[in-house]
Amino acid sequence: MEQAPGSPQGPQDAQSLPTCYRHPDRETGIRCTRCERPICPECMVSASVGFQCPECVRKGSGTGHAPGASRPRTLAGGTIAADPRLLTKILIGINLAVFLVGQIRPSFLDDLVLVGKWPPAPYAATEGVAEGQWYLLFTSMFAHQAIWHFAFNMLSLWWLGGPLEAVLGRVRYLALYIISGLAGSAFTYLLASPSSGSLGASGAIFGLFGATAVLMRRLNQDMRPIIALLVINLLFTFGPLNIAWQAHIGGLVGGVVIGYAMVHAPRERRSLVQYGACALVLVAVVAMTLIRTSQLI
Incomplete structure (x- = not known):
């Protein structure tokens, strides 16, 4: 170089x-x-x-x-793809489809929202994560109710996701996105009120923020733009908009851990380090879920 x-x-x-x-x-x-x-x-x-x-x-x-x-191979060891934004487009498409169905039939979101334990109305879900519906940690990542929330998350996904997908490769990029989102969901389940509903891709998006910062540091690029954008997002996170800050922080930490392993793993042990970091974050997700469930049942 x-x-x-x-x-x-x-x-x-x-x-x-x-x-x-x-x-x-x-x-x-x-x-x-x-x-x-x-x-x-x-x-x-x-x-x-x-x-x-x-x-x-x-x-x-x-x-x-x-x-x-x-x-x-890419910087992280992924294979070269003809369309380096294919997965990003698919993820945006899934979020868009769920959002449109939710606008047409609002009750559709009731069975996707992250709920710790059976809450009062308006949620129609009969159970929550504490009663065994662990899949809510995942489905809530693709559900949005407010159009501003959906639009902001999808713009961030397009802006951050494309470059990361090109650098990491599709498999590693998908692992980063999903596991960061799960980390955000688990952290929300651990700390938020069990009767409050949470939804949105923000945990996964903040994971992309964290990985992008790590990548820019790895390439010795100017960190000021991403730091400024991250600070602005954190200000909104802790502002008066009733945002689940736990999802943002959990996703951010997960993204930093996975992103660091992705771009700093030694070539001779690349896959072991990268997927080992993913497994480590998943273990933390399971641990947080089990700890909170034991408190609620």
């Missing part, structure tokens, strides 16, 4: 970084090891030495490599 003060696209200020050749609005200190073009995290592909740009990867794949030859 090489850092240079200027971009081949033209002279720049001595204090600035070059911009990605595919995304001129993104500064980066990483260059393709084959053609030396500047590449951002969304475009970089992990190679045997350093990173390559998508064009060099495509050229390399057409030069008659043997079937058993090692294929270029």
Whole structure:
């Protein structure tokens, strides 16, 4: 890897970084090891030495490599996908479908909302997590009631999810999203009132925030934009909008832990470290759920 003060696209200020050749609005200190073009995290592909740009990867794949030859991987070891935002689009589509059905038939959300123990009306669920409905920890991640809540979460998912999916690869990205969301749900179940309902993708979104911050730190990028955005979100979290702050904090911590393992795992033990961190967070989710259930039954 090489850092240079200027971009081949033209002279720049001595204090600035070059911009990605595919995304001129993104500064980066990483260059393709084959053609030396500047590449951002969304475009970089992990190679045997350093990173390559998508064009060099495509050229390399057409030069008659043997079937058993090692294929270029992302920074986190994931496989290269033709559409690096496919899973992000699918996740947004699932959230959109659940939101639209909930707008047409509001009672549909009653069986998805996270509830600790049988609450008073208006919730129609006859039981909660304490009575064995653990699936509510998962289903509540895809349910939204207010349009502002849905819109904000989906904009954040699109903005944060695409670059992370490109860098982590689909399997690792999906693990980050789901497990961060479960961590947020479990932390809410642990600390919130058992009769209060909670729903939304905020836990998973804050997990993406945490992983993005870790990734930017790993690439020595300017942390100020993501820190500023995270602070703004935390101010809203603890503001007067009746937001489940537990989901945000739980998801954020889960995202930081998993994100750190994803981008810092040594190459020779990459999968073990990465999925070991995912398992560790899942163990914490189960532990929080069991502890709270023992308090409520």
